[in-house]
Amino acid sequence: MIAGLQEMYSYSFMRYALTVGVFGGGMLAFLGIFVHLRRIVFLGAALPQITALGIALAVCMHLPPLVGAVLGGLVGILLLSTSGKSGHLPTEGWVGLAYATGGSLAIVVLALSPQPDAGALRFFTGDILGTNRAEALFAVIVAVCTACVFRLCWSKFVVSSFDPVMSKTLGLRASFWNALLFLCLGFGLASVMNSAGSMLAFGMLIGPPAAALMLFRGFPRVIITTVALGSVSAFAGLTLSFVFDLPGGPTMATAALFPMLPAWIYRKIKR
Template structure:
């Protein structure tokens, strides 16, 4: 069994493991609400729409985190504004902003001859190059997310299942929606430069969706999502070590694969009940 632990004898793999654990916890808290509210398309749009802000920040010599935060925040604000229109569905607004910001990002990138490597890092990250400062930043983001998730739990629950009742009870669903968008934005922005938008979206959706098939209580879904995210990180790092594959992409693939295994298990579990009826 030594082969399971050999990769983690290397310092940069251990750093990657800690980063994956923190991202898993962060994405479990935010991703559970993304799954329950059917906001997966929004999460995908925000993670890839950040390219515009990252590209502009990189070309201007500014910290790319600032560009990513402004870009993701701008998209979240745009979705909120377009969502008030009675003539446009929320998906339509998200799709328009997604396509528009991504296309502008590609145009900016195409004018920069030195951006090709940075674009690869944007999509796939470099989890094996995580530093102590990166881990500290993830820790702060996780702490903020945990506090907001705990304080906003009741409004988030009401918003997810019955927004009109939430309004009747005075829970201010509009404010809750903005806070929820803030959680998703924080999770994506805090993680993408370390593990790439591919891994962020994989851990944001895959583990919570897998856990939601088996659990009924929201805290249980979050706990299951965190555990599945950590398992995906460990398994992905081991596979990438021996198969010489991209670590971020491998972790994301494992996370999505666990969802399909969970879905298959749920189907087999329900099949005897359906036959019995």
């Protein structure tokens, strides 16, 4: 079995895909803890769609898809974080509009594109095996930077997310820490979306933290379990996709969502 794994991961395309899965997946899973606890899961679904639109526009304009992913993610964060302040439409309405618009326009823009590069369309099919070295490196850099930022400012992120009013009375700039959290989320989504599509990005963002939050009631255990589930499910999903000749991204996303089932059963039995 070990020999089989060694052979499987002797291919550079498998190693790059694994790098994006383990680093990008682990990072998105970690950020997903905040997405769940702040009750902004729908925003987590809409952002990949806007990022997809950014990639589609980049493909159409013959720019590197990664540029489109980053710009799309950042524009999405900017739009969604300032939406709903007019009072005419609730934030959920804006998020829903972004989801529908981003997803549909991305397909329309690609259809209008004269000759889309087949490799650039990977984000629709979730074919992570086309990941190149630069994309893998980008995922690692984003994951390491995110880990450093959260390690240094953990209490600020938690206090400002948990109770923005209290954080203001403490002199914390809740809007700054929100912006930084969303910036990490935007870059994180871009790094995974570009290689493996919205399915894997959203699966990683939602599945592992949901399972961890069902299993444990303390930050250290929730974080360790979430990141471990995100990374291990990326490895397991990629390996299974290779062995059974399945699409990489969707198989990894399924693996990321699978722990929800035993966690949910455990929670039911414990209750």
